[in-house]
Amino acid sequence: MKIIPSMSVEPAEVPEGASGMQIRWVIDQKAGAPNFAMRVVDIAPAGFTPLHKHEWEHEMYVIQGEGTMVSDDGEHKIRPGDAVFVPGGDLHQVRNMSGDLLRVMCLIPNLEKNC
Amino acid sequence: MKIIPSMSVEPAEVPEGASGMQIRWVIDQKAGAPNFAMRVVDIAPAGFTPLHKHEWEHEMYVIQGEGTMVSDDGEHKIRPGDAVFVPGGDLHQVRNMSGDLLRVMCLIPNLEKNC
Numbered sequence: 001m002k003i004i005p006s007m008s009v010e011p012a013e014v015p016e017g018a019s020g021m022q023i024r025w026v027i028d029q030k031a032g033a034p035n036f037a038m039r040v041v042d043i044a045p046a047g048f049t050p051l052h053k054h055e056w057e058h059e060m061y062v063i064q065g066e067g068t069m070v071s072d073d074g075e076h077k078i079r080p081g082d083a084v085f086v087p088g089g090d091l092h093q094v095r096n097m098s099g100d101l102l103r104v105m106c107l108i109p110n111l112e113k114n115c
Numbered sequence: 116m117k118i119i120p121s122m123s124v125e126p127a128e129v130p131e132g133a134s135g136m137q138i139r140w141v142i143d144q145k146a147g148a149p150n151f152a153m154r155v156v157d158i159a160p161a162g163f164t165p166l167h168k169h170e171w172e173h174e175m176y177v178i179q180g181e182g183t184m185v186s187d188d189g190e191h192k193i194r195p196g197d198a199v200f201v202p203g204g205d206l207h208q209v210r211n212m213s214g215d216l217l218r219v220m221c222l223i224p225n226l227e228k229n230c
C-alpha cells in the first residue's frame with residue numbers, strides 16, 4: 001500500500017475558467033490506480049472552479065470550509081461532510097463565497113477505459 | 116446533481132471480522148454512480164476493519180482522527196489529509212489505536228463491471 005500525505009503532492013495545472021483554485025492528483029494512474037482518480041481541490045475565498053460539463057461523472061466530498069455548488073437548477077450550499085454526485089453531462093461549478101479555504105475531494109473515472 | 120449529507124445515510128451491515136466499525140455508502144450504483152462507490156467508514160476507539168485482501172483496489176482518505184494501517188509490510192500511522200492506495204491483492208486493515216473517532220473515506224470500483 002502507499003500512504004500519500006495529500007499536501008505533499010505538487011499542485012497540477014488548473015483548467016481554464018478557474019480562479020483561486022489548486023488541484024492535487026493524490027491517487028491516479030501513475031500511482032497504479034486502474035479505475036478512478038482522487039484529486040484534492042483547494043479553492044481560496046472568492047475563488048471558483050470552471051462552470052462546465054463533460055461526459056464523465058464526479059464524486060465529491062467537502063473536507064473543509066463552506067461553498068456553493070452551481071448547477072442547471074440553481075445554487076446549493078455545501079459544508080463539511082457533504083458528498084456531491086455530479087452525473088456525466090450535468091453543468092457544475094464549485095464557488096467559495098466564504099472568507100476561509102474550501103477544500104473538496106473530487107474523483108473521476110479513468111477516462112482511458114471505454115467501458 | 117445530488118448533495119448527500121454523509122451522516123444522513125443509514126449505516127450498512129459491516130463485514131465479518133470488524134469491530135466498532137460503521138460504514139455508510141454515500142454514493143453508489145443506487146445513486147446512479149456508474150464506475151465507483153464512495154463509502155464513509157467510522158471506527159470507534161479500539162475498533163478495526165477486517166484484516167483481509169481482495170482482488171479490487173481501495174482509494175482511501177483520512178477525514179478525521181488518527182489510526183494505523185496494517186499491511187504485509189507492517190504498520191503505518193495515518194492522520195487527517197493522508198490518502199491511502201491499497202492495490203488489489205494487498206492485505207490491509209485500519210485500526211483505531213486512539214481515544215477519538217477515526218473517520219476515513221474508502222472508495223471501491225464497481226465490482227459488476229468486468230473491465
